[in-house]
Amino acid sequence: MEAPGPAGGPDRRRRSPWVREEALVLAQDQGGPDWFRLLLRAPRIAPLAWPGQFLQVAVRPVATGLPGPAGAPDLAGSDPLLPRPLSICTLDPEGGSLSVVYRVAGRGTALLASARPGERLALLGPLGLSFPDPGGAASRPLHLVGGGLGIPPLACAAAWARAGGRRPQALLGARGAAGLAGAAEVAACGAPVQAVTEDGSAGVRGLVTDVLRERLAPGDEVWSCGPPAMLAAVQRLCAAQGAEAWLCVERAMACGFGVCLGCAVARSDGGGFLRACVDGPVFRAGDVDVAEPRR
Amino acid sequence: MRIMDGPPGARTGAAPLLAVDVAGIRCANPVWAASGCAGYGRELAAAWPLSALGALCVKGTSLEPWRGNPGPRVAETACGMLNAIGLQNPGVDHLLTRDLPWLVRQGTAVVVNIVGRTIEEYAAVARRLGDAPAGAVAGVELNISCPNVREGGLQFGADLGAAAEVTAAVREATSLPLLVKLSPNVTDVAAFAAAVERAGADGVSLINTLLGMRIDVAARRPILANLTGGLSGPACKPVALRMVWEVAGSVSIPVVGIGGIATGLDAAEFLLAGASAVQVGTAIFRDPWAPVRVRDELEAWLRAQGMASAREAVGAGRP
Ligand SMILES: Cc1cc2nc3c(=O)[nH]c(=O)nc-3n(C[C@H](O)[C@H](O)[C@H](O)COP(=O)(O)OP(=O)(O)OC[C@H]3O[C@@H](n4cnc5c(N)ncnc54)[C@H](O)[C@@H]3O)c2cc1C
Ligand SMILES: Cc1cc2nc3c(=O)[nH]c(=O)nc-3n(C[C@H](O)[C@H](O)[C@H](O)COP(=O)(O)O)c2cc1C
Numbered sequence: 001m002e003a004p005g006p007a008g009g010p011d012r013r014r015r016s017p018w019v020r021e022e023a024l025v026l027a028q029d030q031g032g033p034d035w036f037r038l039l040l041r042a043p044r045i046a047p048l049a050w051p052g053q054f055l056q057v058a059v060r061p062v063a064t065g066l067p068g069p070a071g072a073p074d075l076a077g078s079d080p081l082l083p084r085p086l087s088i089c090t091l092d093p094e095g096g097s098l099s100v101v102y103r104v105a106g107r108g109t110a111l112l113a114s115a116r117p118g119e120r121l122a123l124l125g126p127l128g129l130s131f132p133d134p135g136g137a138a139s140r141p142l143h144l145v146g147g148g149l150g151i152p153p154l155a156c157a158a159a160w161a162r163a164g165g166r167r168p169q170a171l172l173g174a175r176g177a178a179g180l181a182g183a184a185e186v187a188a189c190g191a192p193v194q195a196v197t198e199d200g201s202a203g204v205r206g207l208v209t210d211v212l213r214e215r216l217a218p219g220d221e222v223w224s225c226g227p228p229a230m231l232a233a234v235q236r237l238c239a240a241q242g243a244e245a246w247l248c249v250e251r252a253m254a255c256g257f258g259v260c261l262g263c264a265v266a267r268s269d270g271g272g273f274l275r276a277c278v279d280g281p282v283f284r285a286g287d288v289d290v291a292e293p294r295r
Numbered sequence: 296m297r298i299m300d301g302p303p304g305a306r307t308g309a310a311p312l313l314a315v316d317v318a319g320i321r322c323a324n325p326v327w328a329a330s331g332c333a334g335y336g337r338e339l340a341a342a343w344p345l346s347a348l349g350a351l352c353v354k355g356t357s358l359e360p361w362r363g364n365p366g367p368r369v370a371e372t373a374c375g376m377l378n379a380i381g382l383q384n385p386g387v388d389h390l391l392t393r394d395l396p397w398l399v400r401q402g403t404a405v406v407v408n409i410v411g412r413t414i415e416e417y418a419a420v421a422r423r424l425g426d427a428p429a430g431a432v433a434g435v436e437l438n439i440s441c442p443n444v445r446e447g448g449l450q451f452g453a454d455l456g457a458a459a460e461v462t463a464a465v466r467e468a469t470s471l472p473l474l475v476k477l478s479p480n481v482t483d484v485a486a487f488a489a490a491v492e493r494a495g496a497d498g499v500s501l502i503n504t505l506l507g508m509r510i511d512v513a514a515r516r517p518i519l520a521n522l523t524g525g526l527s528g529p530a531c532k533p534v535a536l537r538m539v540w541e542v543a544g545s546v547s548i549p550v551v552g553i554g555g556i557a558t559g560l561d562a563a564e565f566l567l568a569g570a571s572a573v574q575v576g577t578a579i580f581r582d583p584w585a586p587v588r589v590r591d592e593l594e595a596w597l598r599a600q601g602m603a604s605a606r607e608a609v610g611a612g613r614p
Contacts (some may be wrong), residue, residue: 264364
C-alpha cells in the first residue's frame with residue numbers, strides 16, 4: 001500500500017497491515033561491548049515488512065504454561081509496561097525471519113539481551129512507513145547515511161535498493177569502531193561501506209556528513225538514520241545541494257501504532273506535530289524539524 | 296445508586312450477560328476504551344471490530360484545533376507511564392465532519408471527551424455536538440482533569456466551585472448523557488463527585504491521570520519537556536480503585552471506573568467496588584487487543600460467579 005503523497009513529488013513509502021506474533025528466538029549474539037543481534041523467526045510479520053519499518057518488541061519472553069486463572073493480574077507482564085521500538089535490520093520474507101540490532105540503552109534492552117534461543121518474544125509489526133520504494137531510477141546515486149543505532153535499518157534498505165537495480169553506497173558513523181553496530185550487515189546486504197569514526201579507530205576520522213559533503217551531487221538521493229544532530233546536518237546538507245533526503249526519525253514512544261500521540265515530531269511548516277510511529281519513522285527531509293526540542 | 300434501564304438486548308428477548316446502560320448510554324458491554332488511548336478508533340479498527348467495545352471515548356476534543364506539547368511527551372515508570380501530550384486534537388469540526396460519520400458505522404457507542412480553556416469553550420463544544428445526527432453521539436465525557444494543560448484541566452478539576460460551574464454550563468448546552476471525568480489530584484474526590492452530581496451530571500468517570508514526574512539523572516533534567524506528566528497504567532490501579540469505591544459510596548449517579556485496568560479481573564474489581572462500567576486505557580499501548588481480552592475475561596468471570604448480568608456485580612463487593 002502506498003502512503004498518501006504530501007507536497008514535493010510522489011511518495012514512495014510503504015505501509016503494511018500490522019499483526020502480532022510470538023516470534024521464536026533463533027539466535028542472539030553480542031556484536032560489541034553494548035550491542036546485540038537478535039535473529040527471530042516471524043513468519044507472519046516478515047513477509048509483510050519493508051525496510052525502514054519497525055517492530056514493537058516485548059522485552060520479556062512470553063511465559064508459557066504458568067498456572068493461574070485467565071485474566072489474573074499480570075504483574076510481571078506489566079514490568080516493563082511498554083514494548084520497545086526496534087527497526088528491522090535484516091529481512092528474509094521468504095524464509096520468514098528477520099533480525100534486529102540494538103544497543104543496551106536501559107532496563108528494557110538489558111532484559112531483551114537475556115532472551116535465549118527457543119524462547120518466544122511478542123512482536124507487533126511491521127509498523128510505520130518504509131523508506132521510499134527504490135525502484136525505477138537505476139543510475140541515480142543513493143547514499144545510505146547512518147549513525148550509531150541508526151545503522152541497523154540501513155541493512156535491509158541496502159538489500160531492497162540492490163533488488164530495485166540501485167547501487168547504494170553506505171556512509172556509517174560512530175564514535176569509535178565498537179559502535180558500528182550493524183555495519184557488517186549493511187555490507188553483507190550489498191552496499192559498499194565507508195566507516196567514519198570520531199576517534200579514527202575505524203575508517204576515516206570525522207563525521208559522516210564531512211564525507212557526504214564530498215560525495216553528494218544535486219539530484220542524488222539520501223536515506224539516513226541516526227541521532228537528531230546528525231539527521232539535522234544531513235537535512236541541511238541535502239537542502240543546500242539539492243539532493244532528495246529521507247530521514248528515519250526515532251522518538252520515545254508508547255503505543256507505536258498511532259493512538260497515543262506520544263512520539264511527536266514537529267512539522268517544518270509550523271503546523272503542529274506528526275507521529276513518528278505512523279506518519280514516519282521515515283519522513284521526507286523537508287517535512288519535519290528533526291531536532292529534539294531539548295533533552 | 297440509580298437503577299439502570301433495560302439493556303438493549305432486552306427488546307429482542309436475548310439475555311445479554313454483558314449489556315449495561317450507564318447514565319443513559321446503552322452499551323453492549325461494560326468495557327470501554329479510555330479517552331486519548333484509542334484515538335478516534337481508526338487504528339484499532341484495523342485489528343478488531345470496534346463493535347466489541349461497550350463504548351469508545353474519543354480523544355479530548357476542543358472547539359479549535361490544539362497543538363499539544365513539545366516532546367518528549369512520554370516516559371515509562373514502574374508498571375506505568377507518564378504522558379504530557381497536552382490534548383493535541385484537530386477540533387470539534389474535524390470530529391463532526393471526518394471521524395464521527397465513520398465511527399457511527401462501526402457499531403459502538405461514541406462518547407465524546409470534551410475540553411476547553413474556559414467555561415464558554417466547554418459549553419460551545421458541547422453545543423456543537425448537537426449538530427451531529429441524532430444518535431451519533433451516545434454521550435459526553437466532560438474532561439476537567441487533564442494535568443498537562445495550563446488552562447482547561449485541573450483549573451476546573453481541582454476547584455469544587457469551578458467543577459460545578461463548568462458542569463452546569465455544559466448541562467445547559469447539551470441534552471446528551473453527561474459524564475464528568477474526575478481528577479485524582481484532589482484530597483476528597485467524593486466531594487467533587489457530589490458537586491458535579493448536584494450541578495447536573497448524569498454520571499462520573501474516574502480516574503484521570505495522577506500528576507507525576509521523572510528526572511533523567513545523566514542530563515539532570517526532567518525527562519518530559521512539560522516537566523510533569525500524568526501517571527497511568529497498572530501502577531495507579533489501587534489509587535483508582537479506592538477512589539471509585541469512595542465515589543460510588545457517596546453519589547447516586549453511575550460511576551465509570553478507570554485506571555490501570557489490563558485484565559478481566561481488574562475490571563471485576565472495579566465493578567465490585569461500584570463501577571457500572573470500566574475504561575481500558577494504557578493497557579492498549581502494550582496490547583492493542585486489550586479491551587477485547589478484558590471483555591472476554593470479564594465475561595468468563597461473571598459466568599464462573601453464576602451471575603446472570605454484569606449489573607449484578609456492580610457494587611457487590613461493598614459490605
Ligand atoms: C522507530 C524506532 C526505531 C528504533 N530502532 C532501534 C534500533 O534498531 N536499535 C536500537 O538500539 N535502538 C532503536 N531505537 C531506540 C530504542 O527503542 C531505545 O533505545 C529503547 O527503547 C530503550 O529502552 P530501554 O528500556 O533499554 O532504555 P530506557 O531505560 O527506557 O531508556 C534509556 C535511554 O534511552 C532513551 N530512549 C527511550 N526510548 C527511546 C526511543 N524510543 N528512542 C530513542 N531513545 C529512547 C531514554 O530517554 C533513555 O535516555 C528505536 C527507536 C524508535 C522510536
Ligand atoms: C497518552 C494518554 C493520553 C490521554 N488523553 C486523554 C484525553 O485526551 N482526555 C482524557 O480525559 N483522558 C486522557 N487520558 C487519561 C486516560 O483516559 C485515563 O483516564 C488514564 O490514563 C487512566 O487509565 P489507564 O491507566 O487505563 O490508562 C490519557 C491518557 C494517556 C496515557
